[in-house]
Amino acid sequence: MTKQVTVTIDGKEINTTADKTIVKAAKENGIHIPTLCYHPDLKPTGSCGICVVEIEGRRQPERACTTMCSEGMNITTNTKILRDARKMILEMILADHDTDCPACMANGKCELQDLCDNMSVTTRAIPKKLKMQPVDMTSPSIQRDPNKCIACGRCVEVCSTIQTVDALTESGRGSKVFVTTAFDEGMGNSPCVNCGQCTVFCPVGALTEISEIDLVWDALLDPTKHVVVQEAPSVRVALAEEFGMEKGLATPGKMYAALRRLGFDRIFDTNFSADLTIMEEGSELIHRATTGGVLPLITSCSPGWVKFGETFFPDLADHVSTCKSPQQMLGTLIKTYYAEKSGVDPKDIVSVSIMPCTAKKFEARRPEMNDSGYRDVDYVLTTREFVRMIKEAGIDFKNLPDEKPDSLMGDYTGAATIFGATGGVMEAAVRSAFFLLTGENLPSPELKVLRGVMNGIQEATVEHEKLPFPIKVAVANGLGNARKLLDKVRAQKAETGKSEYHFIEIMACPGGCVGGGGQPFGCEFVDRGIRAEGLYTEDTDLPLRYSHDNPMVNKIYEDYLEKPNSKLAHKLLHTYYFERSKTDGKAVKEVTHKH
Numbered sequence: 381m382t383k384q385v386t387v388t389i390d391g392k393e394i395n396t397t398a399d400k401t402i403v404k405a406a407k408e409n410g411i412h413i414p415t416l417c418y419h420p421d422l423k424p425t426g427s428c429g430i431c432v433v434e435i436e437g438r439r440q441p442e443r444a445c446t447t448m449c450s451e452g453m454n455i456t457t458n459t460k461i462l463r464d465a466r467k468m469i470l471e472m473i474l475a476d477h478d479t480d481c482p483a484c485m486a487n488g489k490c491e492l493q494d495l496c497d498n499m500s501v502t503t504r505a506i507p508k509k510l511k512m513q514p515v516d517m518t519s520p521s522i523q524r525d526p527n528k529c530i531a532c533g534r535c536v537e538v539c540s541t542i543q544t545v546d547a548l549t550e551s552g553r554g555s556k557v558f559v560t561t562a563f564d565e566g567m568g569n570s571p572c573v574n575c576g577q578c579t580v581f582c583p584v585g586a587l588t589e590i591s592e593i594d595l596v597w598d599a600l601l602d603p604t605k606h607v608v609v610q611e612a613p614s615v616r617v618a619l620a621e622e623f624g625m626e627k628g629l630a631t632p633g634k635m636y637a638a639l640r641r642l643g644f645d646r647i648f649d650t651n652f653s654a655d656l657t658i659m660e661e662g663s664e665l666i667h668r669a670t671t672g673g674v675l676p677l678i679t680s681c682s683p684g685w686v687k688f689g690e691t692f693f694p695d696l697a698d699h700v701s702t703c704k705s706p707q708q709m710l711g712t713l714i715k716t717y718y719a720e721k722s723g724v725d726p727k728d729i730v731s732v733s734i735m736p737c738t739a740k741k742f743e744a745r746r747p748e749m750n751d752s753g754y755r756d757v758d759y760v761l762t763t764r765e766f767v768r769m770i771k772e773a774g775i776d777f778k779n780l781p782d783e784k785p786d787s788l789m790g791d792y793t794g795a796a797t798i799f800g801a802t803g804g805v806m807e808a809a810v811r812s813a814f815f816l817l818t819g820e821n822l823p824s825p826e827l828k829v830l831r832g833v834m835n836g837i838q839e840a841t842v843e844h845e846k847l848p849f850p851i852k853v854a855v856a857n858g859l860g861n862a863r864k865l866l867d868k869v870r871a872q873k874a875e876t877g878k879s880e881y882h883f884i885e886i887m888a889c890p891g892g893c894v895g896g897g898g899q900p901f902g903c904e905f906v907d908r909g910i911r912a913e914g915l916y917t918e919d920t921d922l923p924l925r926y927s928h929d930n931p932m933v934n935k936i937y938e939d940y941l942e943k944p945n946s947k948l949a950h951k952l953l954h955t956y957y958f959e960r961s962k963t964d965g966k967a968v969k970e971v972t973h974k975h
């Protein structure tokens with residue numbers, strides 16, 4: 381049992397435990413100690429020294445993020461010595477920092493900016509010593525600006541410990557430490573899987589998405605272009621927090637209204653193609669399970685996970701569903717089905733998607749994603765970029781009246797909306813797989829056992845008298861957990877020739893897409909959980925909760941695709957995979973084929 385201790389912080393007696401750091405115990409008791417490199421969801425590195433506190437009996441101030449509470453500690457967090465020390469650290473950081481705040485993507489969300497503001501620190505105290513270096517633009521998803529990096533180490537920690545990718549590394553010593561990629565070849569020539577978690581954890585604007593805002597504005601202003609947009613499930617629960625509304629509130633109606641005001645010609649919804657994905661993937665699962673096919677089937681809708689799988693588990697490529705992600709399914713259908721129905725020449729269509737995800741930018745550029753005969757998705761904006769566009773256009777998001785998406789590919793069910801949370805794809809798939817196997821709906825659509833596990837693995841067995849066999853499923857979020865689960869699958873296969881699981885859901889980001897690398901900055905795991913709750917609330921509020929009940933999905937099969945996994949569905953909605961180099965992430969060879 382963890383030892384109980386009593387400490388005093390700023391005169392307040394606090395009962396806590398010996399396994400807590402001072403910064404954590406203080407926060408839990410409403411005492412704010414300034415921090416910069418510290419993040420509550422990461423192992424502390426103690427690199428910046430902003431959180432120094434005085435502890436009675438100790439000669440030097442100590443770092444509150446790495447010092448554990450012990451019995452009788454008497455801690456002071458706010459003295460002149462501490463304030464001066466913090467100011468000095470910030471002044472030294474600013475002397476070596478490109479303080480171009482107005483043009484910085486982190487402006488208004490930057491922890492360094494906030495601290496300097498709170499402590500009245502200016503750039504004038506210490507003369508600039510920054511030697512400007514080039515910004516790394518080698519990745520299709522992420523840009524890294526070394527001139528803004530404060531060497532806090534958070535990106536290295538999240539990339540290596542949570543994601544187990546190790547694309548980033550610290551080089552140099554002491555005050556000369558800096559962050560770079562393996563062999564210093566740039567993010568685009570590293571094993572980076574584009575998940576963007578480093579951008580979410582970076583306290584400043586050193587790691588951000590490669591912006592496509594200007595390209596989208598150009599398309600919107602071009603009268604010869606017909607610009608069609610789709611929005612992922614978890615975008616609708618991340619907008620409210622950016623516009624002074626209740627965190628996690630689903631605002632699909634305001635989202636559509638904002639898109640119309642921005643000038644998009646047609647507004648569809650990725651939730652529609654999430655329902656379609658369930659029909660395709662559920663049918664694939666049943667086909668494999670009933671014909672002795674390769675199991676477990678592993679979901680394929682998270683492009684960061686797909687690239688991770690291609691890099692570190694190419695031997696399991698046969699297990700990954702051949703379904704494209706909902707973004708790519710809808711992108712293909714916009715330039716085929718919609719173009720045909722509307723009479724718009726697909727060459728004039730610009731297909732834009734709004735995603736919680738930086739890896740979607742990479743996915744849209746995969747050379748094979750052109751089954752429509754054109755680039756299926758032209759531009760991908762993150763939620764953060766979408767928010768910037770709304771603000772740039774002066775739209776009063778909070779007071780927008782709710783609007784609807786356009787028909788044809790705008791309707792969705794509750795099963796689709798929960799795609800945005802870890803466990804949601806599995807829950808949606810089980811709802812429809814049960815129906816496809818038994819002809820009946822589950823007694824209750826909810827699989828609560830798979831919900832709410834942040835940065836972890838969850839398992840369940842779905843049993844029912846009407847099912848021909850119990851379905852064993854597992855869900856992993858965060859790539860370190862995916863690695864653990866897939867190592868287990870590999871070991872089981874090596875030992876017995878098969879795995880205990882039928883179906884596995886993997887999401888690259890902790891919490892699933894609600895915690896995606898393109899979601900608003902300043903997001904802790906607890907905030908990801910709040911966004912997920914918003915999706916579950918929307919699911920229960922929607923009149924339809926099963927993908928197979930989506931009338932527009934049924935119509936597209938009747939009018940165009942014929943049936944799930946038909947020849948045309950395979951051509952347009954399915955894909956294949958590569959093995960990738962662990963050194964630079966480049967495709968080495970095709971390991972599955974399209975049939």
Ligand code: SF4
Pocket residue numbers: 477478479480481482484485486487488490491492493528584585586
């Ligand atoms: S990282 Fe922060 S302090 Fe630096 S330029 Fe950007 S907003 Fe300003």
Ligand code: SF4
Pocket residue numbers: 522538539543545546547548571572573574575576577578579
């Ligand atoms: S995007 Fe993901 S994989 Fe790439 S460096 Fe950042 S955390 Fe690592």
Ligand code: SF4
Pocket residue numbers: 528529530531532533534535536559578581582583584586587
């Ligand atoms: S890039 Fe950002 S997260 Fe990484 S070390 Fe620099 S400031 Fe910290």
